[in-house]
Amino acid sequence: MTEAVRAPSGPYADPPPMTVIEAGSTADDRGFRALWTHRDLFYMLAVRDVKLRYQHTAVGAAWALIQPLLIMLVLTIFATAVGVHVGNIPYPLYVMGGLVPWTYFTHAFTSTTNSLVSHSGIIQKIYFPRLIIPLAATVAGSIDFLVAGLLLPFFMVAYGVRPTLTLFAIPAFVVMALAAAFALGLWLAVLNVRYRDVVNALPFFTQLLFFATPIAYSSERIPEPWRTIVGLNPMVGVVDGFRWALLGARATALHMSTLVSVGSIIALLIGGLWYFRRHEPAFADEI
Numbered sequence: 001m002t003e004a005v006r007a008p009s010g011p012y013a014d015p016p017p018m019t020v021i022e023a024g025s026t027a028d029d030r031g032f033r034a035l036w037t038h039r040d041l042f043y044m045l046a047v048r049d050v051k052l053r054y055q056h057t058a059v060g061a062a063w064a065l066i067q068p069l070l071i072m073l074v075l076t077i078f079a080t081a082v083g084v085h086v087g088n089i090p091y092p093l094y095v096m097g098g099l100v101p102w103t104y105f106t107h108a109f110t111s112t113t114n115s116l117v118s119h120s121g122i123i124q125k126i127y128f129p130r131l132i133i134p135l136a137a138t139v140a141g142s143i144d145f146l147v148a149g150l151l152l153p154f155f156m157v158a159y160g161v162r163p164t165l166t167l168f169a170i171p172a173f174v175v176m177a178l179a180a181a182f183a184l185g186l187w188l189a190v191l192n193v194r195y196r197d198v199v200n201a202l203p204f205f206t207q208l209l210f211f212a213t214p215i216a217y218s219s220e221r222i223p224e225p226w227r228t229i230v231g232l233n234p235m236v237g238v239v240d241g242f243r244w245a246l247l248g249a250r251a252t253a254l255h256m257s258t259l260v261s262v263g264s265i266i267a268l269l270i271g272g273l274w275y276f277r278r279h280e281p282a283f284a285d286e287i
Helices: 026-030 032-037 039-054 060-082 091-118 120-125 132-140 142-148 151-158 165-194 197-211 226-230 234-247 256-286
Strands: 002-004 018-020
Touching: 032 039, 039 132, 060 091, 060 142, 060 151, 091 120, 091 132, 091 142, 091 151, 091 165, 091 197, 091 234, 120 256, 132 142, 132 165, 142 165, 165 197, 165 234, 165 256, 226 256, 234 256
Parallel strands: none
Antiparallel strands: 002 018
């Protein structure tokens, strides 16, 4: 592509300067170096997602508190009625320890799945590494996690539960939740570009994943080898690990299912990045 600048007229005028813009390699345009180059765009999109989420709402970010509280209340009533036991940890605190990472995952996963379609206008007009869009959607959801996490100290103080040294492992399981939402969201974001049925199936899929994740019940109630098989659900390791880090081994113990979940997240992430890069050149045409 050549951009010409008008030169002074006359027979002895110098030739006009020319700026030649050459296409870079595909690896440079879509690699991780390009993500760092466009980090300002990533920040702008993440902030925009946060603002749009709470725009024109009456309570704003308090929804991140209201949602897990209401779900905890419903589950506690149900557990009391049917006699669900989770050891020596108060059931509301036990459930809240699983709902905090789950609430983040649900929002981040849903936002990541819809991210490409919701940004169709910018995708069709300019070029930039498309991976920035789902990544910004995933990271923007961490605001919900930080807000919902404020509930946990109050519940622990109210029930007289003291934290242990395992508390320092919480960041590792937060990263696992982020990676799980991003990995699953990448797959469905690409499919959503091609098949809009994904939007209709997403609530049903998320609901199934909720019941397959040990939030309202303890994974220790699942006998082997089913417990390890259930660990293929990436959120099993996240919820069990987060609860273990928050409440210690008296709430739950880490089993092989946690390692299976870690492997599942890594496999989903590697496969999702490959699948995304393979279909990325056609996004502008298919969206």
